[in-house]
Amino acid sequence: MRWMNQMNIEKSLFAVVLLSSGLGFSIAASSSPAGDQGMEYSANGADTCLLCHTEAWAYPIYPIFKTKHANRADKRTPFAGLQCEACHGPGGKHATTGSKDAINSFKETSFLSVRQRNEACLGCHQGNARVGWVGSTHETSNLACTSCHQLHVEHDPVLARATQPEVCYKCHLKERAEFNKPSAHPVRFGLLTCSECHSPHGSIAVAMLARPTLNQTCYTCHAEKRGPFLWEHAPAAEDCSLCHSPHGSAHASLLKKDPPLLCQQCHAVAGHPSVAYTSAALPGGGGGGAAFLLSGGCINCHSQVHGSNHPSGIKLMR
Ligand code: HEC
Ligand code: HEC
Numbered sequence: 001m002r003w004m005n006q007m008n009i010e011k012s013l014f015a016v017v018l019l020s021s022g023l024g025f026s027i028a029a030s031s032s033p034a035g036d037q038g039m040e041y042s043a044n045g046a047d048t049c050l051l052c053h054t055e056a057w058a059y060p061i062y063p064i065f066k067t068k069h070a071n072r073a074d075k076r077t078p079f080a081g082l083q084c085e086a087c088h089g090p091g092g093k094h095a096t097t098g099s100k101d102a103i104n105s106f107k108e109t110s111f112l113s114v115r116q117r118n119e120a121c122l123g124c125h126q127g128n129a130r131v132g133w134v135g136s137t138h139e140t141s142n143l144a145c146t147s148c149h150q151l152h153v154e155h156d157p158v159l160a161r162a163t164q165p166e167v168c169y170k171c172h173l174k175e176r177a178e179f180n181k182p183s184a185h186p187v188r189f190g191l192l193t194c195s196e197c198h199s200p201h202g203s204i205a206v207a208m209l210a211r212p213t214l215n216q217t218c219y220t221c222h223a224e225k226r227g228p229f230l231w232e233h234a235p236a237a238e239d240c241s242l243c244h245s246p247h248g249s250a251h252a253s254l255l256k257k258d259p260p261l262l263c264q265q266c267h268a269v270a271g272h273p274s275v276a277y278t279s280a281a282l283p284g285g286g287g288g289g290a291a292f293l294l295s296g297g298c299i300n301c302h303s304q305v306h307g308s309n310h311p312s313g314i315k316l317m318r
């Protein structure tokens with residue numbers, strides 16, 4: 001990660017991060033004399049913490065040692081530097097008293113605000129996908145990094161396709177219902193997941209979409225719908241969601257309505273040259289006429305509803 005190249009996980013730097021976030025911890029290394037608030041680092045880093053927070057501790061601490069954060073060979077990680085306190089902040093006082101008022105738990109009950117807790121992570125994670133974080137809907141809705149992420153588990157559920165949706169559904173109940181509809185993107189089968197269409201850390205697009213426009217987001221997987229087409233169908237080039245519900249729908253093919261109603265939102269039936277195109281005029285056609293035309297669904301004839309590359313596909317029929 002480029003963002004960490006110039007980053008040197010030093011105690012002083014951590015203190016600067018904290019100070020700039022208004023925490024007011026004294027710049028105290030383990031060797032410094034106690035500050036006003038007694039907020040200094042513990043004497044032996046994780047070794048101190050683990051004296052009390054043993055494997056028998058009710059909250060499982062140890063799985064963190066199986067994660068990237070514990071990779072001491074990587075100088076950017078917490079465990080190559082201040083260890084537990086790189087995230088939890090100076091814990092010298094806590095380590096002598098066991099008082100929970102002297103250590104940031106990252107929980108709602110923490111003495112730090114959401115913003116201050118997030119800054120403990122952003123001190124190392126400002127770049128890449130988090131560029132859009134500040135000002136994003138999630139940031140302004142006061143979400144914490146830990147609303148989605150778990151750090152003391154071997155596999156953070158939000159990072160895996162199969163387990164991510166449950167994390168989001170904690171707050172997004174409507175979306176769970178949408179993905180359970182008869183026609184839906186196969187999120188519930190683990191074939192794709194929220195973060196393939198959305199950037200949960202924020203983006204420049206509407207609805208925090210992963211690409212600058214809605215259509216570009218769809219084209220990442222449905223490239224054949226991008227064209228260019230000899231004969232474009234204007235609404236398809238403009239906005240897929242004019243006809244499709246991106247999450248799920250009661251109608252086939254994720255459609256918002258079934259044809260002909262779908263089409264008739266924009267196309268007047270009256271304008272259609274129905275006389276010349278009764279089914280009698282079609283190869284193998286019989287009776288039926290206008291009744292077929294209106295009930296059979298427009299896409300029986302206009303099958304190339306996303307655009308056509310056929311020289312005579314101007315009416316989107318081939
Ligand atoms: C002397 C034993 C002891 C040591 C050493 C110790 N802790 Fe604790 N820690 C406790 C106890 C006891 C609690 C539970 C406090 C409570 O629930 O009131 C606790 C709770 C915590 C909590 C949760 C606080 C909360 O608000 O629920 C965190 C986070 C924590 N410790 C981190 C650390 C870190 C990091 C270190 C090393 C710098 C450390 N502890 C060292 C005894 C210790
Ligand atoms: C990469 C950052 C990070 C590091 C490093 C880290 N923790 Fe944590 N820790 C967290 C977060 C985030 C939580 C909140 C977990 C949650 O919300 O479920 C937490 C929670 C805790 C809790 C409280 C759990 C509870 O609900 O009572 C304790 C105790 C704790 N950590 C101890 C430690 C100890 C000891 C170490 C070092 C061995 C350590 N942590 C290293 C991020 C970290």
Ligand code: HEC
Nearest residue numbers: 001009068069076077078086087120121124145146149151
């Ligand atoms: C001292 C710096 C540091 C701190 C503090 C820190 N991280 Fe990290 N984090 C890292 C590094 C380094 C990696 C590994 C990056 C890599 O391998 O590309 C990492 C990886 C991650 C990953 C990806 C894990 C994976 O398996 O791919 C997540 C998620 C993450 N951190 C979230 C957090 C959160 C949330 C916090 C705050 C509670 C936090 N980090 C605090 C340095 C830090």
Ligand code: HEC
Nearest residue numbers: 118121122125129133138143144145147148158159195200
């Ligand atoms: C709304 C849920 C959510 C919140 C809040 C959230 N994340 Fe994430 N984060 C995700 C998801 C989902 C992924 C995996 C998909 C991806 O890479 O975009 C991820 C991936 C990551 C990664 C590893 C992949 C990468 O991009 O490097 C890091 C590091 C990370 N988040 C840090 C943070 C930090 C720091 C915060 C707080 C400022 C935060 N996240 C807040 C959902 C969230």
Ligand code: HEC
Nearest residue numbers: 137141143147148167168170171194195198200206207208
């Ligand atoms: C802790 C609660 C919480 C979690 C967990 C959560 N969100 Fe959200 N999300 C919100 C809130 C609050 C809003 C803003 C109000 C709303 O639109 O419901 C929001 C808005 C959104 C929006 C609309 C953004 C916009 O600008 O219109 C998207 C997309 C979104 N979340 C995706 C996700 C995804 C994907 C995940 C899982 C990786 C997730 N959320 C997890 C609380 C959460």
Ligand code: HEC
Nearest residue numbers: 165168169172175185187192193194197207214241246247
């Ligand atoms: C196939 C792509 C795709 C997937 C997968 C996807 N979304 Fe969306 N989502 C969209 C699009 C496109 C929109 C914007 C809809 C619009 O503006 O008409 C959207 C909108 C949203 C909104 C805002 C809704 C509103 O009413 O403003 C939320 C919240 C959301 N998605 C959450 C999720 C969650 C949670 C998941 C995973 C369980 C998810 N999305 C998976 C494409 C997707």
Ligand code: HEC
Nearest residue numbers: 183184191192196197217218220221240244246252253254
């Ligand atoms: C990350 C990949 C991905 C993205 C992005 C994506 N899709 Fe899909 N889409 C799929 C997959 C996978 C299927 C299921 C294919 C299958 O069942 O054969 C699918 C199926 C569909 C279907 C057919 C559903 C059915 O019941 O036959 C429609 C319509 C559709 N997507 C529209 C969209 C639209 C509109 C967007 C943009 C908002 C979009 N997709 C973005 C992966 C994606």
Ligand code: HEC
Nearest residue numbers: 215218219222225235236237239240242243244253299305
């Ligand atoms: C004018 C309405 C309309 C618009 C706009 C539209 N579609 Fe469709 N789409 C349909 C209809 C109708 C079907 C069903 C076709 C069928 O059953 O033969 C369909 C089917 C699909 C399918 C599944 C069958 C197939 O052809 O692969 C996908 C995927 C799809 N659309 C993606 C998209 C994408 C991506 C966009 C935006 C670029 C888009 N659609 C815009 C009407 C539309």
Ligand code: HEC
Nearest residue numbers: 233234235242259262263265266298299302305314315316
């Ligand atoms: C959101 C509005 C909208 C919807 C919904 C819509 N269309 Fe269209 N359609 C248009 C526009 C705009 C044009 C371009 C008209 C023009 O160039 O005069 C067009 C062009 C066409 C044409 C070519 C007309 C010509 O004169 O070349 C056909 C055929 C067509 N649409 C069929 C359909 C069918 C079938 C459906 C339903 C599956 C449908 N449309 C849904 C807006 C829509």
Ligand code: HEC
Nearest residue numbers: 260263264267272273277292293294296297298300301315
């Ligand atoms: C039986 C086949 C058939 C069905 C079903 C059908 N159409 Fe057509 N449609 C045609 C043919 C053929 C033309 C070309 C007329 C021409 O070239 O003048 C046409 C032309 C059009 C045009 C362009 C009109 C123009 O002025 O050139 C639109 C828009 C259109 N149809 C929409 C629809 C809609 C909406 C439906 C469903 C309500 C529908 N069609 C059902 C065969 C059909």
